[in-house]
Amino acid sequence: MQNTRHRIGFGLVGWLLCSVYGLPASADPPKAQYEHGELVVSLASADEARLASISVDRAVEYLEKGTRAWTGKHNCVSCHTNGTYLQMRPALTGRLGKPLEEQHAFFVKALDDFQQRYAEKARKLKRGITPTQIAYLASGLAEWDAHVTGQLSAETSDALTLMFGVQASDGSWGNTECWPPFESSNYHGTTVAAMAAATAPGWLDQVSDESVQTGVEKMKEYLRATEPPHDYGRLLLLWTATRLPDLLDDQKRQQLLETVLNHQQEDGGWSIRSFAEPEQWGNGSRAEKLRSEPEFESPPSDGHMTGLAILVAREAGVPADDSRLQAGIQWLLANQRESGRWWTRSLNTDSYHFITYSGTIYALAALDKCGVLK
Numbered sequence: 001m002q003n004t005r006h007r008i009g010f011g012l013v014g015w016l017l018c019s020v021y022g023l024p025a026s027a028d029p030p031k032a033q034y035e036h037g038e039l040v041v042s043l044a045s046a047d048e049a050r051l052a053s054i055s056v057d058r059a060v061e062y063l064e065k066g067t068r069a070w071t072g073k074h075n076c077v078s079c080h081t082n083g084t085y086l087q088m089r090p091a092l093t094g095r096l097g098k099p100l101e102e103q104h105a106f107f108v109k110a111l112d113d114f115q116q117r118y119a120e121k122a123r124k125l126k127r128g129i130t131p132t133q134i135a136y137l138a139s140g141l142a143e144w145d146a147h148v149t150g151q152l153s154a155e156t157s158d159a160l161t162l163m164f165g166v167q168a169s170d171g172s173w174g175n176t177e178c179w180p181p182f183e184s185s186n187y188h189g190t191t192v193a194a195m196a197a198a199t200a201p202g203w204l205d206q207v208s209d210e211s212v213q214t215g216v217e218k219m220k221e222y223l224r225a226t227e228p229p230h231d232y233g234r235l236l237l238l239w240t241a242t243r244l245p246d247l248l249d250d251q252k253r254q255q256l257l258e259t260v261l262n263h264q265q266e267d268g269g270w271s272i273r274s275f276a277e278p279e280q281w282g283n284g285s286r287a288e289k290l291r292s293e294p295e296f297e298s299p300p301s302d303g304h305m306t307g308l309a310i311l312v313a314r315e316a317g318v319p320a321d322d323s324r325l326q327a328g329i330q331w332l333l334a335n336q337r338e339s340g341r342w343w344t345r346s347l348n349t350d351s352y353h354f355i356t357y358s359g360t361i362y363a364l365a366a367l368d369k370c371g372v373l374k
Contacts, residue, residue, distance in 0.1 A: 041069060049337065064100060068103075077133045082140075086136075088365055090143040092368055099148065111162070115158065135193040157200070187228060195240055230280040241256070263309070267331055270305040270308075272344065289347075305344070333367075
């Protein structure tokens with residue numbers, strides 16, 4: 001019966017993309033950002049008050065309630081919530097304790113479902129967003145192994161093998177183009193896949209399957225040869241290169257790092273809206289929305305981009321006491337909201353603002369990388 005429920009849940013992914021991210025004009029506005037049973041997370045808002053001092057506990061509570069509610073209600077691997085939770089949370093184990101076991105268990109069950117579907121109709125798993133879903137699944141399991149257990153598990157190895165089984169012929173992983181930043185390009189999906197392969201403890205060194213070995217090289221070549229779609233993509237390429245030392249030379253890494261740092265704003269933060277022209281997000285489908293925003297001419301710094309920029313800069317070797325990173329840390333310390341979130345306006349619709357989820361966990365990771373979390 002469990003497998004049946006998973007098949008139904010994953011089969012609804014296409015429907016969820018429309019009904020969850022963008023409400024029809026006739027639909028009632030949402031009452032909560034996340035909701036499932038007794039788990040209720042209030043809507044995110046730019047007007048929410050800021051905390052006088054940072055609260056790690058509130059941030060963790062928000063992250064845990066959000067991922068549990070999403071998984072419980074939608075029963076699918078989603079990049080913006082439970083996918084990001086397992087991609088990022090295990091690395092904070094030393095500071096915050098072990099991540100939620102139930103989320104790891106859900107990913108293992110999801111792997112079983114995807115494997116069964118692949119055995120039955122492999123071609124269908126190479127379409128739409130599914131390849132990137134599988135990349136996020138593999139990433140979460142790989143991060144768990146790297147930071148929680150410290151050793152490669154059978155399920156992570158299986159997930160990575162499946163991940164390369166749905167790789168496209170050009171070396172990329174299929175994604176949608178409609179919901180930026182996570183679900184907006186094959187390029188993004190490929191960086192997630194590459195980081196998953198590089199993070200799983202010892203996996204790249206022990207791969208013996210020739211087709212998978214070929215896939216790894218095709219993946220690297222795709223990332224080397226394909227021009228990123230925007231500066232956000234360049235940041236993702238730099239992040240990926242910190243895990244794959246042979247991906248780029250030092251000169252290219254430095255160029256990418258300078259691109260990221262040059263986007264820093266006067267208040268010390270970074271804004272995701274400065275990393276791409278409106279027409280470059282979601283195949284241009286979000287341009288009208290973005291250009292109509294009241295802050296279009298001067299987009300404010302946000303949690304997602306500030307946290308991610310600092311995190312990637314640290315992993316690229318910028319010292320924690322660098323004045324630019326310290327200015328960013330001060331922005332994060334001053335801008336946590338009472339709910340525990342760091343506000344980031346969605347690039348898609350002004351309803352759920354799921355990007356505040358990544359904005360919160362990226363912020364915690366950045367604070368940890370700079371030695372602020374004790």
